[in-house]
Each structure stands twice: as structure tokens, then as C-alpha cells.
Amino acid sequence: MSLSHAVTSDRQLARLLQIGVVLEEMVEASAAHHTAEREQDLDPEVAALLQEAAAEPERHRERLAALIDELDADSVAYEEVEALVEAQYAADDAFDDVLYDQLCNEETAYKFYDDLLTALGVDDQTDGDSGVPGATDSDGGVGAATDDVADAAFSVDRDRLVETLREIRDEEAAGVEDVTDLMERRA
Amino acid sequence: MNTADQYLKAIYLIQQVEDGPASTGDVADALEVSPASANEMIGKLETRGLADHEKYTGVDLTEDGIVRAREALTNYCIIERFLANVLDVEEFRVEARSLEAVIDDTVAERLDRLIDRAEECPDCFDAETDACALLDLEEVGAD
Numbered sequence: 001m002s003l004s005h006a007v008t009s010d011r012q013l014a015r016l017l018q019i020g021v022v023l024e025e026m027v028e029a030s031a032a033h034h035t036a037e038r039e040q041d042l043d044p045e046v047a048a049l050l051q052e053a054a055a056e057p058e059r060h061r062e063r064l065a066a067l068i069d070e071l072d073a074d075s076v077a078y079e080e081v082e083a084l085v086e087a088q089y090a091a092d093d094a095f096d097d098v099l100y101d102q103l104c105n106e107e108t109a110y111k112f113y114d115d116l117l118t119a120l121g122v123d124d125q126t127d128g129d130s131g132v133p134g135a136t137d138s139d140g141g142v143g144a145a146t147d148d149v150a151d152a153a154f155s156v157d158r159d160r161l162v163e164t165l166r167e168i169r170d171e172e173a174a175g176v177e178d179v180t181d182l183m184e185r186r187a
Numbered sequence: 188m189n190t191a192d193q194y195l196k197a198i199y200l201i202q203q204v205e206d207g208p209a210s211t212g213d214v215a216d217a218l219e220v221s222p223a224s225a226n227e228m229i230g231k232l233e234t235r236g237l238a239d240h241e242k243y244t245g246v247d248l249t250e251d252g253i254v255r256a257r258e259a260l261t262n263y264c265i266i267e268r269f270l271a272n273v274l275d276v277e278e279f280r281v282e283a284r285s286l287e288a289v290i291d292d293t294v295a296e297r298l299d300r301l302i303d304r305a306e307e308c309p310d311c312f313d314a315e316t317d318a319c320a321l322l323d324l325e326e327v328g329a330d
Contacts, residue, residue, distance in 0.1 A: 012285050018274060019290070023297065076274065084273070084301040108297040119289045 007119045008152040013161075014073035016116055020168075021064050023112055024057035025081035027105040032082075033089055034098045045182055046098060053102055056175065060168050067164060070156040099183050106175040113169035120152075122162055188287050192259040193218065194228050195237060198246055199256035200314040208245030260309040262295040263287055264319055268302045271322055280317050 007013050031053035035042070042050070065075040117123075154161065188196075197217040201209035215225035229246050232238040237252035248256055266287055270279035290298075305311050305321050313320040 007289065009285075011282075015270075015274070015276075015282060015286060016289060019269075019286075019294070019298070022273065022301070023294070026297065026300070080273075081301065088300045104297070108293050111291060111293045115289055115291055115294075 006121070006152070007116070010071045010155050011073075013154055013156075014068055014071040016119075017064050017068045017071070018073065018076055020109075020112060020116070021061050021068070021076050022081055023105075023109045024060045024064070025076065025078050026085055027102075027109060028054050028057040028061075028078070029082040029085035030101055030105055033086060034101070038098070043186075045185075049102065049178060049182060050098070052178075053105075053175070056171060060171070063164050063168065067156050067161060072155065099179055099186075103176065103179040103183070106172055106179055110169060110172035110176055113165050113172060117162065117165050117169065120162065120165075122166075188259055188262060188291065190228065190288075191232065191235075191237075192255060193288065194225075194232060195248065195252055195256035196259040196263060198229075198232075198238065198248055199253065199260060200312075202248065203314045208241065208247045210245040214246065257309055258292070260312055262290070262292055264304065264309050264312055265295045265299045265302065266290055267318060268304060268322060269298045272303075273298075273301050 007016060031050045035047070035050045035054065061075070061078070068075050152158075194214065197214055198209045201213050201217060205213075211222055211225050211229065214229065215222045218225065229238060229240050232246075232252065233240050236249060237255060238246050238248050240246045263283060267279050267283040270276040270282055270286075276282055305319075308319070311319050311321045
């Protein structure tokens, strides 16, 4: 077990980026599922939101896959995750609320990228005492090694990595806002 | 998973193996920190009502501490099982340990949708092998 919140190796980074790809694939597969299930009955605003929700992850995946490739690792096949997501929908109707499901997807992706940036020593938008790993851990001292992670050398250009993750995170934040706005308008 | 949850999980697992209080030394060893750091954090857990610490016997989790430790262990199981079953990572235990601090509850809960986890989770977690006893280790990384 390690208390270190730092991401300092190519392997660790590649694995986390793969998890990012999986989360993106889950957003895409969920949007595709809801669209296919309710094609005729969808409100135009919800349909437009799902269309964007299905398109954006593909762009994000491509950017993440390029980074993963530079780290000499493989990305994760969309078809595999899509099948797992579909199996879950078939087994459990708890995800039938389209907008709520979409909101959870976007929020999770946002949280993931924000935590990853923190773990990379980028602390520009953290949630303080919420358990976000890294320098803001309220039980700090152990593992909150911002200096160490800031100096970590990866096979991928650090500035490009951070810029990519920041941009994706900010798009996820905008996605959360879009879903929330739509939910409020329909309340 | 934040630092406090990692301590709670470690203490919980040590208590399972020892069938009694966890010594500060064992907690420090499990988390690869100094006994002084472990003592400090155990003091914080005690202040928060999550643990009871007796100087010569060790630390016992309170009921609230056990609830949180089990939640943390469940999240850890999700990470292990996700690495093993979805990403087909052979060294899923080592990697889960290196990633658990970066994967928070929200993300673990989402990844949980992609895996088959037994209803008895986290009771199926084997502290000795540091993995779910129901996880088919032979199939992991076979592809």
C-alpha cells in the first residue's frame, strides 16, 4: 500500500489515462444507449444534449489515446466498454433517468480529471477538504508531495499533458453546467 | 481515496488478520510510513471518533470507523477488479495500490458499473493475499 498521491511514473500515468478513456467511453455508450432507446420520444433539447454527449467523448478519447501511445501503452477498445455498459443497462433500470445519468457521467469525468491534475501537482482548481488527493489533503504531510510530482519526468511532454487534461476537464465542467441548466429548465 | 480512509482500511485489514487491535508498528509498515506519522494520524482518527487507541495494545476501529473502512475497502476492491477484469492487468494488486489515492469514491462508483462484484463484497476480500478471494487470479492477464 502506498500513501503517495503523486503520479510519478509512465506506467501509473498511462493507467490513469486509460481509466480516463474508459470514463469517456461510458459517457459515449450511455448517450448512445439513451438515444437508441427513446429516439422517437426524446425532447429536442435532450436529443441535442445527447448528441453532443456522444460526440465530445470521441474527441477526448483521441487526445487521451495520443498521450497513451506516447507512453508506449495501449488504449481501451470502445466496443468492450460499450458491451459492459449495455449489460449494465439490461440488468439494472436504476440508470433510466436520462439527464441524471448524463449528469453523473459528466460529473465523474470532471472529478477524475481534476483529481488527476492535482496528483500531477497542478492545483489550480481543487475542492479543498473534500478528500481530493494531493496537496490539498487535509491530513497532509504524507504523500502530498507537490514538488516531487511537479518534477516527475514522463515520456510525454508535461506541458502538453497538463494542457490537454485541463481542456478536457473544463469541457466536462461545461457539460455538467449544460445538463444542470437543462434539468432546471425542465423542473 | 484520502489519507484517513487509507489508514482506516489498513487498520481494518490488520485487525482482521490479528483478530484484535492493530499495533502502530503494523499500521506504519502496511502504509510504508514512519511510526511517528502513523501515531499522528491515529490520533486524528481518534479525535474524529473513528478509532480508539490504547498505548500498549494498539488501535481499534469504532463502529463509525468500521463503516468508513469498509467503504474504502469496497472502493479498493472495485479498483482491483476493474484493473483485473476490464483492463486485464496482471499485476493488478501492485497497480491498485499505486492508484488508489488518485481514484475517489465518485469514480470508483462509476467504474463499479463495469464489473461483476459479489454481494458479499468487501467481506470476500482476503487480507493475506491483498485481493478479493473470488477474483479468478488465473484468468487475469491471460489474454
